[in-house]
Amino acid sequence: MRSFKLFQSTFLVTGCAALLALGLGGTARAQPAGGAACNPAADGSNPCPRKLHLHTQQPLSTMATVGKAMFFDPALSGSGKFSCASCHVPSLHYGPAGKASVFMGGVTGDREGRREIPSLTYLERQPPFSIGPDDAVADDVAPTIAVPVTGGAHAAKSASNTASSAANLVPQGGLFLDGRADTLHQQASGPMFDPDEMAGLPEKVTARLQTADYAAPLRDLAGIRGRKSSDFLLSEGLFALARYQIEDQKFHPYSSKFDAWLQGNARFSPIERQGYLLFNDPKKGNCAACHVDTVRGDGLPPLFTDHQYEALAAPRNPALTHTHDASYYDLGVCDQKPGGRKELxxxxxxxxxxxLRNVATRQTFFHNGVFHSLEDVMDFYVLRDLEPGRFYPKGPDGKVQAYNDIPAAYQGNIDKSDAPFDRKPGEAPALNEAERKAIIAFLQTLTDGWTGDATQADASVTPQKNP
Known part of the structure; x- marks a missing residue:
């Protein structure tokens, strides 16, 4: 994790959860062995290309085929108008369409969702939720729950040195923005039955699973128990949705220009190269501290996340109706269960x-969808504490209400000490405007479906194609 006050633990509670499978400095990191980063050459090429461990598309299992049919079936919703694909649009990398901060759903389509819509891509290696040692590159975090008790110093974390922060105890893993589900099977039931989203009713969904075109194969797969128990049939349907997301490579294609560059099949443009260096420079963007961009030792491509959690203090979004209640706060991890605001x-x-894969195609950012462009996001990262009046409103006393969407009691959790959040008023920002634009240019190389550019690709190799 980047900075926040975390507490050390006096004991660990070990559990078990099954996983079905959100700098320009030129800092030298050209060490390809063991998953380390490799700085691009002056011409934008990769001087130490890697062989990536990529899965090829196999025919979908019968269960995954059922899940695909369910994914596009609006009859599973309470209104009969919304399917999973209504929020998670395939052509937009299974993310939302438009600039609306949240989805308008419910039985009548006029209920406001609680949070912005996340992408469903690149969840195949998500570990279960835990609170434990900080390991920025692990996809298989031990399912450990560390119980925080007393305060202690928190070691800083940077893109080039994660060893110093390994003693930190951090929340990590899980699905949804608060980690409340451990598997895609569990996750599927959330939006389907949320009254503000698909607003499905269990009995009506189960009835649909018995009459739809895909009912027969699902019934066969569910067996005798599925014919006797509607709850079991529903569970099998949710499992089918999970299998579809695991088996279909469109949910994790690794087909961006960056992936081609990793394999030596593409060259960065000058501004993309500059952005990559800034992204990794611990004194500049420091983005890779949390959005890990190195290839693992086993050849698995980077996911551009460390699966962890941050308190960045995004501004309250006045466009959302529920924020008009002054007592309302969405506090993420500690709201994932009753009593969490005390326990966590x-x-x-x-x-x-x-x-950050496909982030350049999004139009809503942060948990409340308060920002609508990467330019806004980069400005916030760099200028949050230097120009707070640019992001936060003024109170009746004329003072800027910084961190206005986190109660004062929890503002000690906010990241304030790692670049680019380590600047104080009057200091120069970690990134100037041109450097912020360069990072955005690099982020655009993370969009899947790159088919090659004759002016940048190495003519001796064939660029990776969109599957």
Whole structure:
């Protein structure tokens, strides 16, 4: 995690959860062995290309085929108008369409969702939720729950040195922005039955699973128990949705220009190269501290997330109706269960660090969808504490209400000490405007479906195609 006050633990509670499978400096990191980063050459090429461990598309299983049919079936919703694909649009990398901060759903389509819509891509390696040692590159975090008790110093974390922060106890893993589900099977039931989203009713969904075109194969797969128990049939349907997301490579294609560059099949443009260096420079963007961009030792491509959680203090979004209630706060991790604001107080205000893959195609950012462009996001990262009046409103006393969407009791959890959040008023920002634009240019190389550019690709190799 980047900075926040975290508490050390006096004991660990070990559990078990099954996983079905959100800098320009030129800092030298050219060490390709063991998953380390490799700086691009002056011409934008990769001087130490890697062989990536990529899965090829196999025919979908019968269960996954059922899940695909369910994914596009609006009859599963209470209104009969919304399917999973209504929020998670395939052509937009299974993310939302438009600039609306949240989805308008419910039975009549006029209920406001609680949070912005995340992408469903690149969840195949998501570990279960835990609170434990900080390991920025692990996809298989031990399912450990560390119980925080007393305060202690928090070691800083940077893109080039994660060893110093390994002793930190941090929330990590899980699905949704607060980590409340451990598997895609569990996750599927959330939006389907949420009255503000698909607003499905269990009995009506189960009836649909018995009459739809895909009912027969699902019934066969559910067997005798499925014919006797509607709850079991529903569980099998949710499992089918999970299998579809795991088996279909469109949910995790690794087909961006960056992936081609990793394999030596593409060259960065000058501004993309500059952005990559800034992204990794611990004194500049420091983005890779949380959005890990190195290839693992086993050849698995980077997910651009460390699966952890951050309290970045995004401004309250006045466009959302529920924020008009002054007592309303969405505090992320500590709201994932009743009593969490006391039990998990050191993590209140923290939300999942999303993957940055395909981020350039999004139009809503942060848990409340308060920003609508990467330019806005980069400005906030760099200028939050230097120009707070640019992002936060003024109160009746004329003073800027900084961190206005996190109660004062939890503002100690906010990241204030790691670049680019380590600047004080009057100091120069970690990134100037041109450097912020360069990072955005690099982020655009993370969009899947890159088909090659004759002016940048190495003519001796064939660029990776969109599957």
């Amino acid at each position: 107080a050191p993590y209140c205000g923290m939300f999942a660090t999303p993957t």
